[in-house]
Amino acid sequence: MDGGVYRPLIKHLRALREENPTLNLGPCTSNNTDVANRRSSPSQCLKEGRIVYIVQYLGKTNIGMFGGKEVLQCAIPQVLQQKLPSKEVLLDMKETHLTCTEKNTKQELFQHHYPEISCVGRYCQPDYTVLAFCVADSPETRRATGFYCVALKASTVKDCEEIICRIATGFKHTEWFV
Structure with a gap:
């Protein structure tokens, strides 16, 4: 608990750094802002x-009562047409949400739990770094109220694909049957 690196992780951290040299291996705090600013767009x-x-974060829009993957190619442009100023955000994908x-x-x-998310995908044109997911409007109520499309822009195509895969993996981790 002295803030040092746990010794068994050192070889794994070195491998991560070799695989992705721009990966910030420190905590996400304002103390790392100077280090992050010295690198090109971490x-x-x-x-x-x-x-x-x-x-x-590009924004969100109400898409009605259907939240299937087919709506993404129409819903993403709806978010973009709002022309809201984007916000730099941290997207933290935990095991359940x-x-x-x-x-x-x-x-x-x-904050959305994976079972609330009905689909995830990316915008195919003109920018392959824009991704979106559809989420139930009010999952805490028992009546159907519709879906929202939430749009985000990743730094790279690779990050965009990884985020989509991790959200899709979240679906699988939270599957349950009655």
Whole structure:
């Protein structure tokens, strides 16, 4: 608990650094801002041992009563047409849910458990780094209220694909049958 690196992890951390030299292996705090600013646009950092993505939150829009993957190619442009200023955020994908917090203020923008998310995908044109997911409007109520499409912009195509795969993996981890 002295803040040092746990010795059994050292070889794994070195392998991670070789695989992705831009990966920030420190905690996501304002203390690392200087280090992050010296690098060209870092896209990931570690928080409590998890990879957290630094992405742009583009906004969300109500898409009605259908939240299938077919709506993404129409819903993403609807979010983009709002022309809201993007916010730099930290997207933390935990085992059962994901959270999105503003990077500078640490204010939580949203938290969604994977079963609330109906689909995930990316915008195929013109920018392959924009991804989105559909989420139930009010999952805590028992009546159907519709879906929202939440759009994010990753730093790279690779990050975009990784985020989509990790959200999809979250679906699998939270599957249950009655």
